[in-house]
Amino acid sequence: MDGGEYSISVTVLRLGHRLVRDERTSTHLGLVARAFGARELIISGKDDETAESIRRISERWGGDFTVSFSSNWRNTLKNWRKETRGPIIHLTMYGEVLDKTLPELWTMNAGAVKPREILVIVGGEKVPGEIYKLADLNVSIGNQPHSEVAALAVFLDRIYRGKELYNNYRGAKVRVVPDSRRKEIVNLSN
């Protein structure tokens, strides 16, 4: 998977990462972002093992996915606007129905100076109220409580229309041989 092969480049901003308590969920979020075709994860909060464990997996499984930390998500959003990198989408159970917002998203995206870039904000349990206004669109993946990890996966799956899931990742050291009966991995480093 290389960002350039996609028509749309997605950056994920993970809000509300609290040390230790959120390490596992944030790691899942990062791996989902990578496996479902996003290019980059920015974690708002203090640096911990999360970035490193995602990087270790990326190195083994290939691709150009990047992870960084932001100590100030307001600045991250401001810089995104300044660079006019495309619409800011907030995934939330209170947002507008996904299938209704997708057509609007394509239109907004086409108008951006650097077109075909999207920032997806994924919160934890408590999201500051101002996020709803700072985002261009608040989008729901169902209006029921569930999981930010699932929300991100389904959003990216719809954005890329399911084509992202079985990409070849450049520089991978291992690759799975898909099999309905057994577990098989091929070592590519030799």
Add this chain to the structure above:
Amino acid sequence: MDGGEYSISVTVLRLGHRLVRDERTSTHLGLVARAFGARELIISGKDDETAESIRRISERWGGDFTVSFSSNWRNTLKNWRKETRGPIIHLTMYGEVLDKTLPELWTMNAGAVKPREILVIVGGEKVPGEIYKLADLNVSIGNQPHSEVAALAVFLDRIYRGKELYNNYRGAKVRVVPDSRRKEIVNLSN
């Protein structure tokens, strides 16, 4: 959402639930199962707060989703077979490509004595090797490492073809008014 409205009834078996460490991930799994149209979650492991927190949310948001614990997943699988309730699907990154297995799944399901029931096994990091043989199909949601929560969400989304996400849940006390600009909840108990 009521199971009866669906053409297929899905039960999720969560393997490898370890106390405390997995509470949050298992809760996310349960909420995803409910929000994406499954009927039931069975957690293999010792009872803890997980079931209760999923039940609390179900009570507030409605529907007939049930949660239970199993102290012996082998027995759970045996009983499922004895009752011939339909195919057993193991979600794993090593499995066969999702879109290739779905047609096979429909055929298997049509042949079951109690047709239109599926057991979906979702593991944690370590899954016993015998699961690959006990399952009728090992299915991958991408052959990259990511998250069992995301895998379950995308699997159910494909099974129900995206129709599950905005159901009305019987007996709900609250309901979200989907909005792209703000957060709005309606209280239905009055």
